[in-house]
Each structure stands twice: as structure tokens, then as C-alpha cells.
Amino acid sequence: MRLGVVVVIMLTVRGVFAGELRKYEAGMFTIYTDLVEDDAREARVRMLKMGEEYRRGTQEWFEAGRERLPFYLYRDEKDYLAAGGAPGSGGMFTGGRLMAVAGEHANLRTWQIVQHEGFHQFVRSAIGERLPVWLEEGLAEHFGESLFTGDGYVSGIMPPWRVERVKGGVENKAFASLSKLTGMNKAEWGKRISQRNYDQAWALVEYLMREKPEVLDELIKGGKLEENVEWEKWWAQLPNQPARELYQRVATETVKAFVERAKRAGQRIESGEELEKAIREKSLKMKNEEWLPVSLLEQAIELGKKMGGVTITP
Numbered sequence: 294m295r296l297g298v299v300v301v302i303m304l305t306v307r308g309v310f311a312g313e314l315r316k317y318e319a320g321m322f323t324i325y326t327d328l329v330e331d332d333a334r335e336a337r338v339r340m341l342k343m344g345e346e347y348r349r350g351t352q353e354w355f356e357a358g359r360e361r362l363p364f365y366l367y368r369d370e371k372d373y374l375a376a377g378g379a380p381g382s383g384g385m386f387t388g389g390r391l392m393a394v395a396g397e398h399a400n401l402r403t404w405q406i407v408q409h410e411g412f413h414q415f416v417r418s419a420i421g422e423r424l425p426v427w428l429e430e431g432l433a434e435h436f437g438e439s440l441f442t443g444d445g446y447v448s449g450i451m452p453p454w455r456v457e458r459v460k461g462g463v464e465n466k467a468f469a470s471l472s473k474l475t476g477m478n479k480a481e482w483g484k485r486i487s488q489r490n491y492d493q494a495w496a497l498v499e500y501l502m503r504e505k506p507e508v509l510d511e512l513i514k515g516g517k518l519e520e521n522v523e524w525e526k527w528w529a530q531l532p533n534q535p536a537r538e539l540y541q542r543v544a545t546e547t548v549k550a551f552v553e554r555a556k557r558a559g560q561r562i563e564s565g566e567e568l569e570k571a572i573r574e575k576s577l578k579m580k581n582e583e584w585l586p587v588s589l590l591e592q593a594i595e596l597g598k599k600m601g602g603v604t605i606t607p
Contacts, residue, residue, distance in 0.1 A: 314365070320344040321357070321415075326366040328395055335586050336366055336399065339441055343408060346439060346446040347415045354513040358418030363390040364411070370394045382406075386413040409437030426482045427474050428512055431494035435502070438495075440543045442593075443550035443585045447543045451499060451536040459496045463525045468493045471520050500524040541600045547593035548603045554579040565605055569594065 314325040319337040321344040326333050348357050367373040373394035379385055384393030384406035391414045393399075393407050412433040416424065424432075438455075439448040462468050467489060474493055482490065497518075501509040504527060512518060534540075552562045555571070558578035562568050571577040572587060572594075579585065597603035 318361075321348075321362055322364050322391075322411075323361045324364045324366060327368050327372070328366060328399075329368075331586065332395065332398060334584055338443075338585065339404060339407075340364060340411075342441065342445050343411060344415070346448060347412060347436065350436065350448055351416075351419070354510070355420050357415065360418055362411075362414050362418060364407075364414075365390060365392045366399075366407075367392075367394045368396065370396070384410050386410040386417075388417075390414075404441065405437045408439055409433045412436045422479070423515070424513070425475060426477055426479045427490070427494045428498070430482070430491060431498035434491055434495035435498050440540075441589065442543055442546040443589055444546065447539055447546070449499070449502070449536060450539055450543075453534050455492070455495075456531060456533060456535060459492050459528055460531065462489065462492060463528050468525070471518055471522065475518050496528055497522075497524050500527050537600065540596060544593045544597035544600055544603050547589060548597065548605065551577065551579075551585065551587075551590045552605055554583045554585070557583065562605065565594070565603065568605065 314327050315333065317324040317326070317333065317337050320341040322340040324333075324336055324340060326336060328336065344362075351357070365376060367376070367378075370378075373392065374380060376392065377387060378392050378394065383403065384391075386392075391407070391411050393403060393410070395403050410433070413429065416429060416432070436448060438450040438452065439446040440450055468474075469490070474490065474497075477490075498509070500522075501512070501524075505522070508516075508518070508522070548568070552568065555562050555578050558580050560571070560576075560578040562571065568577075568590075572591060575587075577587060577590075594603070
């Protein structure tokens with residue numbers, strides 16, 4: 294159910310979990326958290342939009358599951374560990390529930406982990422364990438890199454630092470053969486967790502999405518990836534910032550989300566200077582049901598400056 298206002302159920306969950314967790318409904322997710330109210334509000338909006346992005350990005354392949362997906366978000370790592378979280382993980386999908394630890398405040402890394410692990414939860418509820426492990430992990434990495442704009446997510450983001458790492462791996466012939474990577478089962482993947490495997494799976498998915506979508510479609514249906522796929526050649530010729538336009542889109546859509554919220558709240562913002570002044574003076578207006586964290590806007594403005602600026606349309 295798509296709602297303009299996230300439905301909130303203020304219940305306290307007790308039992309095996311340390312502390313007290315409040316319960317919130319956010320689209321396909323049910324959130325249990327002990328975060329302070331503004332952080333919990335951000336989690337609700339992000340999870341609502343994250344579920345919509347999963348649906349949008351996979352609708353041509355399979356229908357989303359109908360069950361509600363539980364997400365436990367802890368402020369303190371000791372509570373996360375006591376509830377079954379793996380030490381040093383930051384977040385995980387247990388096979389039944391999604392879990393993460395936010396610390397004092399959730400940051401970009403927190404949400405990247407949640408987006409990655411949340412995709413595992415989403416896809417398992419939809420089609421079980423039908424996907425080969427490399428493909429499920431590659432898609433999870435794809436969604437894990439998505440960036441939030443306030444009104445949705447932009448997927449397909451390719452961080453320059455990660456592009457450089459993949460290009461270096463290609464140049465140094467550091468990646469596994471396709472037969473070895475695609476032949477791994479879940480136990481083999483988990484036995485020897487390797488960032489290189491995650492990078493290769495992500496790199497393959499990004500290549501297939503852009504250059505060979507018909508091959509990706511067949512893989513989702515159970516097909517096999519041929520050894521002669523020229524993904525390395527494609528990566529070798531990529532510029533260092535292949536997703537620059539997507540970063541520009543993130544900045545533009547985020548600023549637009551706040552400017553339009555201000556307008557609906559009776560405040561007209563006509564320039565970047567006016568917007569930054571409103572931020573400094575803490576006078577930026579939003580209706581309560583449309584609230585977003587101003588830190589998201591601040592990050593978007595900085596990103597926009599790096600991308601050459603963002604135009605505001607009053």
C-alpha cells in the first residue's frame with residue numbers, strides 16, 4: 294500500500310531483545326527500533342522508499358512477496374549482538390529478519406548495509422533461493438549503492454573509488470574466472486568471504502544491466518552465464534566517473550524534494566542562497582507528515598557543488 298504518510302504504530306516490543314523497541318509500519322517493512330524519534334522517522338521514510346525501489350527494479354523479473362518483512366534497527370551494538378547480530382557486521386539478514394546497528398546516528402554506510410541485506414530479505418520472500426549466489430549478491434550490491442533523495446532512490450550508482458578498484462582488479466587479472474565465480478554455491482561463498490568476489494559480482498551486474506539486459510533476464514530465469522562475456526573489456530574502457538549523471542540526478546532530486554516541501558508548507562525558495570540561508574537559520578519549513586532530515590539536503594548541496602551546481606526552479 295502506497296501512502297503519502299507512513300502509518301505509525303507506537304507499540305513497545307519486549308522479550309528476547311534488550312531494551313525497548315518501538316514498532317513502525319513502513320510499506321512492506323515492519324520496523325522495530327530504539328532510535329530517537331527523528332532517526333526513527335528517517336528509518337521509516339527510507340524503508341518505505343527502499344521497498345518501492347526493490348519492487349520497481351525487479352518488477353520485470355518477478356512479483357514481490359506479500360508478507361511483511363521484519364527489520365530490527367538498534368542504537369547500541371551490544372543490543373544488536375545480544376539479538377543475534379554477527380560481531381563486526383553492522384547488519385545482516387538472518388534468513389528470517391533483517392537486522393542492523395545504527396550507533397548514535399545511522400550514516401551512509403549503515404544504509405548501504407541495510408539496502409544490501411534488505412535485498413536478500415526481499416528476494417527470498419519473493420522467489421526463495423532461486424538465484425545463484427553470485428547473482429543475488431551482485432544485485433544486492435547494486436541496490437546497496439543506491440542513494441536516497443527523500444522521495445525515492447537512484448540506483449545504478451558507481452562510486453569512483455569502487456570503479457577504480459574494479460578497473461585495477463581487471464588490469465591486474467585479480468578476478469576469478471567466470472566459471473569459478475558463477476559455480477560457487479552459498480556455502481562456498483560464505484566459507485571464504487572476499488571483497489573481491491563482491492566487487493566482481495557487482496561489476497558483472499552493472500555491466501549486464503547496461504550492456505546485456507537480455508542476458509540478465511535469462512540469468513534471472515535460471516540461465517547460465519557464458520565464459521566469453523566481455524565484461525572486463527567493458528570495465529577497462531570506463532571513465533573514472535561513469536555515473537556522474539546519476540550523482541547529478543541525486544543532488545537535483547534531493548534539493549527539489551526539500552524545495553517542494555517548503556512550498557507546500559507556505560515557504561517559497563527561489564535560489565540556492567535562500568536555501569542555504571534557511572538551513573543556517575533553521576527556518577526551512579516542512580509539513581510534519583512530509584518531514585525529512587535536513588542533513589540529507591546538506592549532503593545533496595555539497596554533492597551538487599562537486600557536480601557543477603544545482604538549479605532551483607521556484
